[in-house]
Amino acid sequence: MTVLRARSVVVATGVPALFALLAGILTVTAPNPVAQAEEVAAAPAVVRPPLAIAPFATTRALPQPGYRPIPVTDRMRTADRVAFITIDDGVHKDPDALAFVEERQLPVTAFLSAWTIKDQAEYFTRIAAWGSIQNHSATHASFADETTDLNHEICYSQKAMRKAFGSKPWMLRPPYGAGADRFGTVLTAQRCGIREIVMWDATVSDGKVRLATGKLRPGSILLLHFGPDLARDLKAAVRAIHDAGLTPGRLADYLPTSSPEAS
Ligand SMILES: [Zn+2]
Numbered sequence: 001m002t003v004l005r006a007r008s009v010v011v012a013t014g015v016p017a018l019f020a021l022l023a024g025i026l027t028v029t030a031p032n033p034v035a036q037a038e039e040v041a042a043a044p045a046v047v048r049p050p051l052a053i054a055p056f057a058t059t060r061a062l063p064q065p066g067y068r069p070i071p072v073t074d075r076m077r078t079a080d081r082v083a084f085i086t087i088d089d090g091v092h093k094d095p096d097a098l099a100f101v102e103e104r105q106l107p108v109t110a111f112l113s114a115w116t117i118k119d120q121a122e123y124f125t126r127i128a129a130w131g132s133i134q135n136h137s138a139t140h141a142s143f144a145d146e147t148t149d150l151n152h153e154i155c156y157s158q159k160a161m162r163k164a165f166g167s168k169p170w171m172l173r174p175p176y177g178a179g180a181d182r183f184g185t186v187l188t189a190q191r192c193g194i195r196e197i198v199m200w201d202a203t204v205s206d207g208k209v210r211l212a213t214g215k216l217r218p219g220s221i222l223l224l225h226f227g228p229d230l231a232r233d234l235k236a237a238v239r240a241i242h243d244a245g246l247t248p249g250r251l252a253d254y255l256p257t258s259s260p261e262a263s
Contacts, residue, residue, distance in 0.1 A: 016087025
């Protein structure tokens with residue numbers, strides 16, 4: 001369930017829930033069925049009091065008729081027995097991690113902060129050879145902070161990554177997973193070619209897998225970081241994926257709107 005979809009469900013169910021509540025009150029206070037039937041026959045048309053809370057109030061903030069939310073995914077809904085390895089940031093370029101990925105031909109999705117690429121684009125090109133390289137901001141500023149320059153964080157890094165890798169990202173992972181539901185984030189991301197916002201339901205650090213809920217499931221998305229111990233974390237992730245009866249999958253093949261474009 002995405003953040004934005006979850007919000008729309010709440011909005012959509014709010015009004016029926018209110019009527020259900022009113023209906024419940026009327027039922028409880030009815031004097032008896034026969035008298036009630038006579039009263040109903042003679043009753044004037046029902047006049048409903050105005051709602052105290054305007055329904056769909058949240059839609060008033062929609063800035064444009066053409067606005068549409070970007071899907072936010074924390075776990076893919078798939079019956080395939082796959083889980084997805086994603087690696088964030090890019091500060092450290094651990095050679096042992098690269099060797100492990102190349103040996104296994106692992107499909108990893110690298111969410112990079114553009115400032116970490118520098119002159120070492122080849123490292124990321126190689127480690128994501130079976131996966132893809134995607135956007136994790138320019139400077140790792142929080143998208144939830146209203147002073148953050150979203151145009152720089154999202155759009156500049158789109159250009160920087162296209163220059164470094166030859167193709168423009170179409171997935172975005174906000175730093176700290178924050179601010180994905182802000183209109184500014186969505187509008188800026190759409191304008192600059194982002195079609196999916198990707199979160200996670202499991203993290204791997206210190207060689208340990210930590211789950212948001214329960215256990216790794218088909219479609220689980222694991223979050224790792226380009227740190228000095230990435231090789232150890234990758235091995236832990238692969239072990240946990242296999243222990244759950246799954247195999248590492250290529251995230252870009254599973255997102256509903258996947259269609260990378262080089263423009
Ligand atoms: Zn990060």
